[in-house]
Amino acid sequence: MGSKWCFALVIISCFVVTGFAGGQEHIGQYSQADVEAGFNLYNANCITCHGANGDSVPGINLRTNEFRRVSTDSDLNRIIQTGIPGTAMPPGRYNTAELAGLVAYIRAMREFDTVATGRGDAARGQNIFEEKGNCNSCHRVNNKGSRVAPDLSDIGAIRSPEALRRSLIDPTASMLPLNRPVRAVTRDGKLISGRRLNEDTYTVQVIDTEEHLISLIKADLREFTVLKTSTMPSYKDKLNPAELDDVVAYLRTLKGSR
Ligand code: HEC
Ligand code: HEC
Incomplete structure (x- = not known):
């Protein structure tokens, strides 16, 4: 009798938990x-x-x-x-x-x-990545493309599909603090804009728009600004929902060598 009740309780609690x-x-x-x-x-x-x-x-x-x-x-x-x-x-x-x-x-x-x-097609997505989306002009995948923006060769292993979609639709909102674009002006007036790779109290490492890796000493700078908006354009209106699915499907296949 006792065990029967116990059994019934288990079923009820399962029901409550899933119902919640x-x-x-x-x-x-x-x-x-x-x-x-x-x-x-x-x-x-x-x-x-x-x-x-x-x-x-x-x-x-x-x-x-x-x-x-x-x-x-x-x-x-x-x-x-x-x-x-x-x-x-x-x-x-x-x-x-x-x-x-x-x-x-x-x-x-x-x-x-x-x-x-979704119903995305990775092969079509790759084509959009390289042609219509022109993503290679900023991003690198498997040694092809620019280094101005983060290398995406293993992005499918480290970001969820939802996060990938958000990056395409609203790049600024999905920006990681470390990846922020920066603008620096040296004492002698040279303007450097690029993407922050690393920063400590005294120095900051930047990859500039010409893909040069530059280490700056903050004390030598006249101006140093971390920008709050992404340099990546939103693809919300540039690609239709099916094309966005395709690009996400392609990014999902990029799992590096891990
Ligand atoms: C004008 C340069 C530019 C173009 C073009 C561009 N991106 Fe980006 N993208 C960036 C930068 C810079 C970042 C780094 C963070 C930020 O600023 O949003 C980024 C971030 C991302 C991220 C997030 C990376 C992470 O670590 O989470 C994804 C995914 C991405 N881009 C995919 C794409 C795809 C797909 C396309 C083409 C449809 C594209 N990007 C086109 C500049 C660009
Ligand atoms: C250092 C390597 C290593 C890491 C890290 C690791 N695993 Fe494992 N895991 C193994 C190996 C090896 C086995 C197989 C052991 C065996 O049966 O000989 C295993 C077995 C398992 C099993 C049991 C499968 C079965 O039926 O016996 C599960 C579940 C599992 N891992 C989940 C995880 C999860 C979740 C994580 C992260 C939180 C994790 N593992 C992290 C190496 C690892």
Whole structure:
């Protein structure tokens, strides 16, 4: 009798838990927010061994959920925390929210990719990248293109499809603090504009619009401004939604050599 009640309670609580997330966007049974958080944690902590597609450890494919020891979400939770003694799989200290994100991402990895990439066509996307979008005039991919803007050769492994789409639609809002464009004027009046690569208290390293790497001593500058708007144009009106899908699909394939 007691165990019957217990069973019923488990079902009810499952129902309540899934019911709660009702208003959010979902990928399968997991919330989009959890999956995105997991994507970022995965890229920071797991990708070096398991790879961008989750299949670098022989016999294990996290993307298609082919496991050796894992069947339930709580197995995943446990293994991520304890690691697997005697193997290269390390223990990890994550809080409850982070664990939920990692589990959600592993469970939804495959759908996450297809949902987010939509019906985009990577080959068409590459063509738009090189022709109509003229992205190569600023970005470099696999040793081709300019160094004025960040190299995108592994962008598909380090940014979520959502983040990639945001970069195209609203570059200024998605700008990373380090990548900000800068404008410097030296004591003798020389103007340097470029992209900040690194900065400390006394110096700043910039790659200028001619692709020269320049190190500036701040004390030698008459003016040093970090600009708040991206030099990347928004493609919101330059490309239609289908073309944006194609470009995102192409960027998703850029996973460097990892
Ligand atoms: C230093 C390399 C390394 C890192 C980092 C790493 N793993 Fe692993 N992981 C492994 C190896 C190797 C195995 C396979 C162990 C074995 O079965 O021999 C494994 C196994 C697993 C398994 C168990 C699969 C199964 O069914 O047995 C899961 C799940 C897993 N890793 C998830 C993760 C997650 C999530 C992260 C990041 C939070 C992570 N791993 C980070 C190397 C790593
Ligand atoms: C005029 C130069 C320029 C052009 C053209 C340009 N970009 Fe950018 N892009 C940048 C710069 C500079 C950044 C670095 C951060 C910022 O300013 O937004 C950037 C950032 C990005 C990022 C984010 C990188 C990250 O680390 O998250 C993506 C993705 C991107 N661009 C894709 C594209 C694509 C695809 C095209 C063509 C459709 C394109 N860009 C065209 C200058 C450009």
